Amino acid sequence: MRRAIALAARGLGGTSPNPVVGCVILDPSGEVAGEGFHAYAGGPHAEVVALREAGERARGGTAYVTLEPCNHTGRTGPCSAALLEAGVARVVVAVSDPNPKAAGGAAVLRRHGVVVDEGVLTAEAEEVNAAWLTYVRAGRPHVTWKFAATVDGRSAAEDGTSQWITSPEARADVHRLRAGSDAVVAGIGTVLADDPRLTARPAAGVPVPARAAPVLRVVVDSDARTPAAARVLDGEAPTLVGVAEDAAVPAHLSPHAVRLPRVPGGIDLHALLAELHGRQVVSVLIEGGPTLAGAFLREGLVDRVVGYLAPALLGAGAAALGPAGASTITEIHRLEFAEVTPVGPDLRLVLRPKSSGIASSGIASSGPESSSLQSPKES
Structure with a gap:
């Protein structure tokens, strides 16, 4: 998850009005098979980038993602569906999605038999997404x-x-x-x-x-x-x-x-x-x-x-x-x-x-693994 958070920070300044999100896919043996981050609004989400890199190695594996996989279709399809199609057996989530338009991915995954663990390194993941979380939670x-x-x-x-x-x-x-x-x-x-x-x-x-x-x-x-x-x-x-x-x-x-x-x-x-x-x-x-x-x-x-x-x-x-x-x-x-x-x-x-x-530490200007920024997960 720490690696996923570091990946998410690479999107700072580029993804607005979307959140920054990072994802790491492990194959069934526990080896890293793919990783990715959301780079710009309208572009592929972190889970999709990581799944493309992992290919068939994702089947039966585990996805670590900094924000709950989205469950709606905007400019891209739902990440919950992409994870199901890839055959991922377990998903570990840092922060539940506060945006009602996109939330619900964890529940969908569970209904289809995927093991979902939530709340891993939540504070650290909220720091990197502090701006977007303020935007959604505080309006x-x-x-x-x-x-x-x-x-x-x-x-x-x-x-x-x-x-x-x-x-x-x-x-x-x-x-x-x-x-x-x-x-x-x-x-x-x-x-x-x-x-x-x-x-x-x-x-x-x-x-x-x-x-x-x-x-x-x-x-x-x-x-x-x-x-x-x-x-x-x-x-x-x-x-x-x-x-x-x-x-x-x-x-x-x-x-x-x-x-x-x-x-x-x-x-x-x-x-x-x-x-x-x-x-x-x-x-x-x-x-x-x-x-x-x-x-x-x-x-x-x-x-x-x-x-x-x-x-x-x-x-x-x-x-x-x-x-x-x-x-x-x-x-x-x-x-x-x-x-x-x-x-x-x-x-x-x-x-x-x-x-x-709302967590607000970190600074977007200081490099790819620091923190700050984004808006409803809708790309």
């Missing part, structure tokens, strides 16, 4: 807040300069993190101050994972102030601008604007995530800036925090987190470490809220 995209800061928590100097606090290696890692997300979100303050592109690009000579579709760029801009010349509107990737329903939207923003309810301080972030969920956005990366991150945190909408800490001190300047900071120690936002990894001279910290009920 909204999985949200990661990324920040870069000095070790004393400063993301910019007193004069506003911030390029570059972290190393080229850390910045390359951020591009891989973007590529593993369905949408990158920034606030209008960041757009006006930094004019970012918000795209996933090779950096420091390091390629980014291939995606079936470009990462969606999202600007939270309640008063529709995004300039016509802003690089987020350059056409390099699709862009959505969330504006308040009462905002006057200029002509250059009309093709990108989505009107959302206005709330004190900006737009309704729950409504924004509902809009993205409706567009089959499974994973969201919050990149800028501290005010926007604070708003998401205040609403309890942050599932994971990825921080890049540089071995440097500023002593003054802008903090990484904005107005949502705790005013008293009893209001502190408690997190738990999931990963601490050197990236060049910097440290990458991956944390999740202690109250989180």
Whole structure:
């Protein structure tokens, strides 16, 4: 199952709106006969890839799969039927499918005499599929807040300069993190101050994972102030601008604007995530800036925090987190470490809220056997 989970992680960033799934087939003697993972939506599921590799050796063997085999026909047929046709005698499942459209494969297999064991390495398998599980169970995209800061928590100097606090290696890692997300979100303050592109690009000579579709760029801009010349509107990737329903939207923003309810301080972030969920956005990366991150945190909408800490001190300047900071120690936002990894001279910290009920550790950007992303198993 650990091998199946590692295989599943290879699909991160490519399978949305589907989950990532890995499968290993053992022949009756216990030798590995085939393995596979779901690589892209519309492509063959992990079980089918593994069964093709195993061929006749699958008959009477065992299939280890990270997510319950699907039991419906979408763009591909049901994996439960493929396993039955191959003559597999036993199926070991890590996570039961929470999507009612696809669930039921385990029951079908049992009715046809296949031994099914469930709940093996469930926590580990949920980590690699955290984004998709959030998307299905919570009915909204999985949200990661990324920040870069000095070790004393400063993301910019007193004069506003911030390029570059972290190393080229850390910045390359951020591009891989973007590529593993369905949408990158920034606030209008960041757009006006930094004019970012918000795209996933090779950096420091390091390629980014291939995606079936470009990462969606999202600007939270309640008063529709995004300039016509802003690089987020350059056409390099699709862009959505969330504006308040009462905002006057200029002509250059009309093709990108989505009107959302206005709330004190900006737009309704729950409504924004509902809009993205409706567009089959499974994973969201919050990149800028501290005010926007604070708003998401205040609403309890942050599932994971990825921080890049540089071995440097500023002593003054802008903090990484904005107005949502705790005013008293009893209001502190408690997190738990999931990963601490050197990236060049910097440290990458991956944390999740202690109250989180959905596994969310791991990071899609850090390689083929790490974690993050997807949507109902429907390909």
